[in-house]
Amino acid sequence: MKPFHWESTHGNFGDDLNLWLWDFLLPGLRDVHKETLLVGVGTVLNTEILPDEGRKLVIGSGFGYGSLPDMRDTSQWDVRSVRGPLTAEKAGLPAAMGIVDPAVLVTEMPEFQNISKNGKRTFIPHWESAAAGLWPEICKTVGLSYLDPRGEAKAVIREIAASELIVAESMHGAILADAFRVPWIAVSSSRSINSFKWNDWARSLGVTYQPKHIPVSTRAEAIAKGAKFWGVGFERSNLAAAELGKQRYGENVMLADPEQTTLRVMxxxxxxxxxxxxxxxxxxxxxxxxxxxxxxxCKERLLSVIEGVRRDYL
Structure with a gap:
């Protein structure tokens, strides 16, 4: 069995944690049922993302983009749980199957326990904001620590766990903060932030998604997101968004501009x-x-689901 990993050029810790979380929760899974794809953390219940062939085991995945796959064929789909009540409703599943995002179980791993607090108030943007905005510099001016969601997943998670407060445009920034009992504040810089997936997770835990609006920080960010910048509205450019996707951890289209001068930066x-x-x-x-x-x-219910999978597959 292989965990599904939505691999991107830019990287995103919320997707990348699938590379190791399931080996902890279901040791030995890669040695059995080679024909089965474990579909876990992420907004990946989408016909354009998941392969058509092969059997799928769904544990905690969510819907939010594109078209939902037809999961009624039990010979091809074994759906044990989904991320929250909105995905359950969309998929025609019992509400009780919308448990929670499996990323909350990262806290069960010994290496993430007893992490010392660093006193930081941390901002973790959406990956598009990280690639096109001036957020590292902005954070310096407002007294926040900046955390790039495109970084190595375990390092990002440790920073979240060590923080005193998380200001999150990244949904998994909020999910992991909540799981580690770090207070969080949701923010949004554009309408391209997917509110369905946020509300799906939030309702599973009885919290509300009411993001504070923050304006985009650059024209490039506005073009990629279809947002306003200094009163000028921009249509979302798929080409611009695709170019942002090529930026890796630590890279930024603004900082990479070869024509940058001190005056332009100012x-x-x-x-x-x-x-x-x-x-x-x-x-x-x-x-x-x-x-x-x-x-x-929620964690107890999800662990019960995973125990059932362990009995049936391992």
């Missing part, structure tokens, strides 16, 4: 002042955290 930073103000104001909002009992109950 001008871009001046244009990003509304973004800095928006992020600073958002960081002062009241943070959220699901109830301990709600998180514990």
């Amino acid at each position: 001008a871009k930073q001046a244009l990003a002042v509304p973004s800095a103000l928006g992020l600073w104001q958002a960081s002062k909002a009241k943070p959220q955290l699901s109830k301990d009992s709600a998180l514990a109950a």
Whole structure:
């Protein structure tokens, strides 16, 4: 059995944790049922993402983009749980099968336990924002630590767990923060942020998704997201978004501009002042955290599902 990993050029820790989480939860899974694909963490219940061939075992995946696969053929689909109630409803499944995002079980791994706090208030953007925005510089001006979601998954998760507060445009930034009992504040810089998947997870734990708006920080970011920048509206450019996807961890289209000069950098930073103000104001909002009992109950239910998979497959 092979865990499905939506592999991207840019990297995204919320997807990349599939590379090792399932080996912890289901030791030996790669040695059995070679014909089965384990579909786990991520918004991957999409006909354009999943391969047509082969049997799929679904544990905690979510819907949010494109077309939902027809999962009624039990000879090809073994659906044990999905991310939340919205995915369950969309797929025509019992509400009880919408348990929680499996990423919450990262906290069960010994290497992520007893992580010391570093006192940081951390901003983790969406990967598109990381690739096209001036957020590292903005964070310096508003007293936040910047965390690139395209970094190595375990390193990103340790930083989340060590923080005192997470300001998250990245959904898995909030999911992992909540799982590690780190208060979090949701923010959004454009309508391209998928609210369905956020609400799917949030409702599974009884919290609400009411993101604070922060303006995009650059024209390139506005073009990629179809957002406004200094009052000028831009249509989302799929080509621009695709180019951002080629930027790897630590890379940024603004910083990579060969024509950058000190004056141009200063001008871009001046244009990003509304973004800095928006992020600073958002960081002062009241943070959220699901109830301990709600998180514990969801984890217990999901672990029960995984125990059933262990009995049936291993």
